[in-house]
Amino acid sequence: MLILENCIGNGAVRECYIHPFDKSKCVKVLSSSKDYRILKREIKYYPYIQAILGDFIVEYENELVQTNKGLGLVCELLRDDNDELSKPISSYKMDKELKTELDFFVYNLIQHDLFFYDFNLKNFVVQIKNGEKKLKFIDLKSFESNKSWSFLKMEILIPQLARTIMIRRIKRLYQMLGIELFQVSGNPTKNQWSKIK
Numbered sequence: 509m510l511i512l513e514n515c516i517g518n519g520a521v522r523e524c525y526i527h528p529f530d531k532s533k534c535v536k537v538l539s540s541s542k543d544y545r546i547l548k549r550e551i552k553y554y555p556y557i558q559a560i561l562g563d564f565i566v567e568y569e570n571e572l573v574q575t576n577k578g579l580g581l582v583c584e585l586l587r588d589d590n591d592e593l594s595k596p597i598s599s600y601k602m603d604k605e606l607k608t609e610l611d612f613f614v615y616n617l618i619q620h621d622l623f624f625y626d627f628n629l630k631n632f633v634v635q636i637k638n639g640e641k642k643l644k645f646i647d648l649k650s651f652e653s654n655k656s657w658s659f660l661k662m663e664i665l666i667p668q669l670a671r672t673i674m675i676r677r678i679k680r681l682y683q684m685l686g687i688e689l690f691q692v693s694g695n696p697t698k699n700q701w702s703k704i705k
């Protein structure tokens with residue numbers, strides 16, 4: 509059983525600890541609930557999401573582990589080049605480099621009908637890797653799961669409704685960051701995308 513001691517962050521649902529035997533990993537446990545379906549669901553959808561979002565998300569192990577704080581989910585812990593913990597997006601100025609990352613992340617969600625609903629700023633961490641800023645979306649709980657009230661949860665059945673709700677929340681995210689939402693047509697690859705921006 510893992511004994512978790514070094515808490516590096518928490519949200520409304522989970523506490524995140526440095527893995528006691530591997531400082532490159534993070535163990536997430538539930539703060540108050542015992543509903544482990546929350547953690548299992550994230551592991552279940554990880555391969556599907558990873559195939560589309562690639563490096564925009566961290567790596568996950570595919571089994572929950574026993575810890576002194578209940579079952580935990582193990583994933584990559586984000587550290588910068590200097591080995592310090594990576595910081596949330598709110599710690600950085602939204603420069604062109606970071607905006608391009610965010611735009612391409614959002615573009616992929618829309619392009620692939622990958623519906624997330626929770627874009628709170630704490631779910632975005634920026635990793636400095638080889639001197640470059642890399643955007644990481646570290647919380648996959650809201651994949652196809654819209655916690656707030658919506659008409660009979662119809663977005664599960666109607667992609668257009670899901671798209672509308674997600675884009676509304678993306679607009680709110682851009683507003684919070686004080687940046688403009690992009691407009692694109694066509695289907696640029698990542699390299700072409702960098703040139704467009």
Ligand SMILES: Nc1ncnc2c1ncn2[C@@H]1O[C@H](COP(=O)(O)OP(=O)(O)OP(=O)(O)O)[C@@H](O)[C@H]1O
Pocket residue numbers: 516517518519520521522523524534536566583584585586593594596626628630631633646647649
């Ligand atoms: N893989 C990671 N690497 C570095 N820091 C992380 C990682 N995962 C989470 N964190 C930090 O821990 C915080 C909480 O993580 P997380 O979003 O998974 O918790 P949560 O309770 O599920 O969130 P919410 O409040 O959105 O429901 C994040 O905001 C971030 O600062």
Ligand SMILES: [Mg+2]
Pocket residue numbers: 519520630631647
């Ligand atoms: Mg979160």
